[in-house]
Structures are given as C-alpha cells and as structure tokens.
Amino acid sequence: MSHIVVQNVVVQKDVFNAAEQYDLLMRECPGAAIVTFTGYVRDHCDSGCVGQLELEHYPGMTESVLGELGQQASKRFNLKAWRIVHRYGVLDVNEPIVWVAVIADHRSAAFDACQFLMDTLKTDAPFWKREHMTDGSANWVAAKSSDSERRKRWRE
Amino acid sequence: MITVRFFSMVREALGVEELSVELSDSINSVASLKRALADQNGAIWDETLHQPNLVHALNQRVVRIEAAVVDGDEVAFFPPMTGG
Numbered sequence: 461m462s463h464i465v466v467q468n469v470v471v472q473k474d475v476f477n478a479a480e481q482y483d484l485l486m487r488e489c490p491g492a493a494i495v496t497f498t499g500y501v502r503d504h505c506d507s508g509c510v511g512q513l514e515l516e517h518y519p520g521m522t523e524s525v526l527g528e529l530g531q532q533a534s535k536r537f538n539l540k541a542w543r544i545v546h547r548y549g550v551l552d553v554n555e556p557i558v559w560v561a562v563i564a565d566h567r568s569a570a571f572d573a574c575q576f577l578m579d580t581l582k583t584d585a586p587f588w589k590r591e592h593m594t595d596g597s598a599n600w601v602a603a604k605s606s607d608s609e610r611r612k613r614w615r616e
Numbered sequence: 617m618i619t620v621r622f623f624s625m626v627r628e629a630l631g632v633e634e635l636s637v638e639l640s641d642s643i644n645s646v647a648s649l650k651r652a653l654a655d656q657n658g659a660i661w662d663e664t665l666h667q668p669n670l671v672h673a674l675n676q677r678v679v680r681i682e683a684a685v686v687d688g689d690e691v692a693f694f695p696p697m698t699g700g
Contacts, residue, residue: 588623588625
C-alpha cells in the first residue's frame with residue numbers, strides 16, 4: 461500500500477500548476493482511474509468583462525468542510541485517494557481557482573466522485589467570489605440556483 | 617462571551633468583521649442573537665440580518681437558526697457560498 465504524504469486539502473493564496481499537482485499525486489498514489497477538474501477564472505460575466513476575481517473565505521471552516529466532503533466522497537465512491545486545492549485572495553483572469561482529483565479503481569466511480577466534490581464544494585465550502593470588472597466596478601457573485609440544484613442530486 | 621463573525625457582503629454591509637457578545641437569558645441561541653443584533657443596531661443591521669438565505673454557522677459548522685449557543689462559541693453570519 462502506498463504511503464500518502466500529499467495533503468488532502470490545501471487552501472492557498474499562491475497560484476498552483478495543475479500539471480504539477482497531477483504529477484505529485486500520481487507519484488504518491490498511482491491508481492487505475494483518475495479524474496481531475498481544474499476551474500479557471502473566466503474573463504467575462506453577465507455584466508461585462510472581469511479584470512480580477514477576489515475570493516474571500518472563512519479560514520478554518522473552509523479546510524474542515526473540504527476535508528469532510530473529501531471523506532464523504534472517499535467513502536461513498538470507494539476512492540483510493542483524493543485531493544482538493546482551492547485558492548483565495550485576488551486572482552487574475554485565466555489563473556486556476558480550484559483543482560480536484562480523485563483516484564478510484566474504475567472510471568464511473570472516479571467521474572461521479574469528482575462531480576460530487578465540485579457540486580458540493582461550490583455550495584458548502586465557505587468561499588465568496590467578488591468580480592472586479594475592467595471598468596473599475598466590483599460586485600459580489602450571487603449564488604446560482606443551478607448550483608443548488610446540482611447539489612441536491614447528491615443528497616441521500 | 618461569544619465571538620460573532622461576518623463574511624462577504626454581510627461584513628461589508630455592516631462594516632464589522634467581528635465582535636464579542638455577552639450571553640444572557642434573552643441571548644442564548646443563534647436565533648435570539650440574530651434578533652438582538654438586528655433590533656439593537658439600526659435599520660442596516662435589521663435588513664442585512666433578515667435577508668433571505670442568510671447562512672448561520674456555529675463553531676464553523678452550518679447550523680439551524682434554533683441552535684443553542686454557550687460561552688466561548690463562535691457564531692458567523694454570511695450569504696450563500698460561491699466557491700469553486
């Protein structure tokens with residue numbers, strides 16, 4: 461059995477490289493079915509062009525919620541390993557925001573676990589996005605009902 | 617004494633990040649704390665804390681508004697999360 465030294469949950473200000481995260485995880489926990497998701501800052505929203513994205517979070521609660529979601533996913537989908545990296549602070553357009561990776565024995569569990577983690581962390585982890593527009597205005601991003609609908613389908 | 621924290625647009629609307637509150641017979645749950653803060657601090661607090669979908673956390677876990685609070689607890693109020 462491989463010894464896992466990578467941290468399961470990382471909440472950081474600094475930019476990360478998804479390819480490096482993948483290599484690191486693979487070195488520590490090689491597996492049969494690996495699914496990853498990387499979310500990036502988009503350059504537009506309904507009200508115009510986004511210059512930067514600011515992410516506020518609740519230190520402590522963020523890490524514990526992400527840890528609990530990972531443990532739930534691990535149990536529910538029988539994962540070999542999982543990892544979540546999420547950033548906070550001020551992010552530039554096209555920078556990565558979040559990286560989720562899951563390792564399972566088979567693809568369907570891996571796909572489902574990755575969807576589960578993204579759908580649940582969007583509504584359950586205490587992060588709040590604020591868009592700084594290129595015209596100098598700024599607005600808090602409202603929670604989307606489509607996200608809470610996606611969250612609902614995982615409730616047992 | 618408990619610590620009360622505010623995040624995101626709730627923090628911004630109230631202009632307060634954190635405060636300490638003395639518990640009493642009338643402040644002993646998240647609901648009664650919210651009511652007291654809304655009643656005692658003017659219209660902006662009343663409006664902000666009564667917004668629909670306000671989320672309440674007790675000791676860094678989301679709880680129902682009826683949850684009881686005791687000395688040393690940390691209560692937080694914030695809007696729905698928008699991570700990912």
